[in-house]
Amino acid sequence: VLRAAVVPDAMDVIPLADVVEIEPLLGLTAQARYNIYQGDVDVAQELLDQAFAINPDSWEAKLVQIELYAHEHRWMLVRRLIDELRTMTDLPDWVQRVLEGIDRHSSDQQLEGGMSIEEAKQKVDENPDDPRAHLLMAEAMLEAGEYKGVDDEMRQVAELGARAGDPAVFFDAAELLRRYQADIYALDFYLLGIEASGGKMDQAMHDLLFETAYLAATEPEAEEHFADLKRQYDIDPFILDVSLARFVLLHDDLAVADELLHTLMEAYPGAPEVDLLLGEFYALSGDSEKARDIFASLIERQGIPKWVQGMAGVLMERYSLLE
Structure with a gap:
């Protein structure tokens, strides 16, 4: 049921609403997974909250929560939950495969920068209004130890991210700053991300x-x-x-x-x-x-x-x- 929840017509074929009556935890997490793949993460989170209320240690709910965080590009939370889930015994093989895929994607996202200052500058020149281009520039500068100008790039991330209404870019910025122990500024970007998410x-x-x-x-x-x-x-x-x-x-x-x-x-x-x-x-x-x-x-x-x-x-x- 949980695996089939990604199918577009899962609500009709299974149907998931009936599963809730039989097995509430499974039904709620399956419905949450369905909604993630349909792009309705708010409903998915509400369903997950109900599932966690039944069992805070449910691997099913934690797996789907990981998928939701990945959908929102909240990679630090993804990695934390993956590490937590991997401490559990007797996880089904398909769950292990899903975790491996998300973990690889998470690592790829974290390493997406990996470019020189010159390459990052070209990205900014090509996309001056893209907050992610400025975030890549800030990352390239930090990796190169060129700290002068990082504040200006992060200011652009904040301003352009707010204009774009993209909470994910704020969370990515916060995690970049956390990696470089700039916790006080990471705090700012986490709060910007929460605010852009409607305070949730x-x-x-x-x-x-x-x-x-x-x-x-x-x-x-x-x-x-x-x-x-x-x-x-x-x-x-x-x-x-x-x-x-x-x-x-x-x-x-x-x-x-x-x-x-x-x-x-x-x-x-x-x-x-x-x-x-x-x-x-x-x-x-x-x-x-x-x-x-x-x-x-x-x-x-x-x-x-x-x-x-x-x-x-x-x-x-x-x-x-x-x-």
């Missing part, structure tokens, strides 16, 4: 946004940048509160960071993102044992964002807490 944001996108903001807190200009974002976008206050507290912590104001942490713990008791920050606070305060315990517990905790678990491992290594 699923949990995976929320987690990616949170992770990017957390990483961006290392930048000296992050505090001012977060304030600007708060004025410009309807961004989750929790993301900004945690990220701002991390900025304060990393810029040597432990007393103020301690106050902010206590406020966060009262407002969001048990939140893994706050616990992550608490572990980092202890690490910077010299209490290695408490920091290690918190990071280790986050790595083992079930049902929390994957990025928090990954970051806990990174921070254990960064602060030399591995035993």
Whole structure:
């Protein structure tokens, strides 16, 4: 049923609506897959949300979610979900083949740049109003270590992308910037992409946004940048509160960071993102044992964002807490 859902007349031949009555999870994911191939990703996402509500760990729903992300060119989310799905055992062979195909396409998309500055400049000259041409130019400059002018190209991506109404180009720009550790600017483009998508944001996108903001807190200009974002976008206050507290912590104001942490713990008791920050606070305060315990517990905790678990491992290594 799931494989046949890509057929144009699948809704009539199967029919998928009847499958929902018999096997809701299968019916919902099959209908979602059908809608992706019909180009109606909004309906597909609504159906997937219903499927995940039935079983958050469903490989069927995750597979179709990967296909939806690929359709939207959200390659970082594609790769993350592929890695997650591959940890599951007993996946059908056809699913493995679908994953391999999407993974190859994802890698090809990421490497699409791979051109010299001269070649990229020719693309811009031929298509001056194409945001992707300017994105290729920015990528070529970054790869060549020619950073002067990258800001101008990314500004063109933002302006022309908004004019074109293409959310995918914003997500691609964000992922390019993430690859070069320009997290604070990647955050801008993720928000532009979300805004261009009508403000819609699923949990995976929320987690990616949170992770990017957390990483961006290392930048000296992050505090001012977060304030600007708060004025410009309807961004989750929790993301900004945690990220701002991390900025304060990393810029040597432990007393103020301690106050902010206590406020966060009262407002969001048990939140893994706050616990992550608490572990980092202890690490910077010299209490290695408490920091290690918190990071280790986050790595083992079930049902929390994957990025928090990954970051806990990174921070254990960064602060030399591995035993």
